Amino acid sequence: MASRTRSSSTTAAPPSGDAADVSTSVEARIYASITSALLQGRLRPGAQLVERDLAAAFGCTRGALRKVLVRLGFEGKLVLEANRGAFVPSPSEEDIRQVYRARQIVEAGIVASLCGELSAQQKRRLNAHVRSEEKAQRDGRVDDAVRLAGQFHVLLTELAGGTELLGLVSQLVAKTELYKALYDPSKGSTCAGDEHAQIIEALDGGNLEAALGVMRAHLAELEERVVQQVRLHSRDDLSAVFSQ
Structure with missing residues (x-):
């Protein structure tokens, strides 16, 4: 009993600074790699991310990998199922x-807060x-284009003083970014800069x-683009099944 207590105490000891830094950098690398694969459309809807295979691919422990998968699950970029594992979302x-x-409901409030109130610095x-x-x-930097397109809406939330809303808006934006990438990877950055410029102009106009x-x-346009692609994918899947 005493030896079990000593073992537990040793395990609970915090890692050294160097070990913690290495662990953090490994997790950051894994997170960036999986996120990039998702936003570039290289992982298809419903695909399973097998822990054993991923740990081997990244040369990391399954413990480090699980931390990243949990984070991606919290952000809505993966679906975590008990006793089954991690899956790429396959939304209806x-x-x-x-x-x-x-997003329409939340961002309408953000627009109302900012309309006619943008300072020169904010603009x-x-x-x-x-x-x-x-x-x-x-x-042609797809990852950056997708990230920046979504971040524009998060920035609007920040400028509106919506500190309490930042987490919610970030999660909603992350989900819609992923939907675009999953179903239309060639147009993953369709939340275009010229459309955002029009929003700035409208806010400034008051x-x-x-x-x-x-x-x-x-x-609404972004939504319809994604939905149309979902319908096309659904038709393609049925065609593939019944043409065999």
Whole structure:
């Protein structure tokens, strides 16, 4: 009994600074790699991420890998099922519409808060962000283009003073980014900079009805692009099954 207590005490000892740094860097590398594969559409809807295979591929422990999978699950980028493992999301059309509906509701409030209230500094910051989006698109940096496109909406939330909303908006944006990448990887960055420039202009103009209209149209267009691709994929799957 005493020896078991000593063993437990040894296990509970915190890692040294160097060990902790190495662990963190390994987890960051795994997180970046899996996120990149998702946003580039290299992992298909419903695909299982087998722990054993991933640990071998990354040359890491399964413990380190699990931490990353849990984080990705919390962010909505993976679906974690007890006793089964981690899977790439395979959302239905209704799942997708519900997330975009949530974005419409939350971001309407953000638009109302910012409309006619943008300071010169805030406007410069938003415009600089749009330029970064456009450059990433021109350079063909898909990961950065997708990340920056989503981050624009998170930035609007931050500027509106929505500290309590940042986590929610970040999660909703992450889900919709993933939906675009899963079903239309060739157009993963369709939340385009010119559309964001129109939102900035509408906010700066101070006409709330116009600003809300621009944001609603922007989100609705993104939603329909994804839903159309989901329907096409569904038809393709059925064709593949019954043509055998």
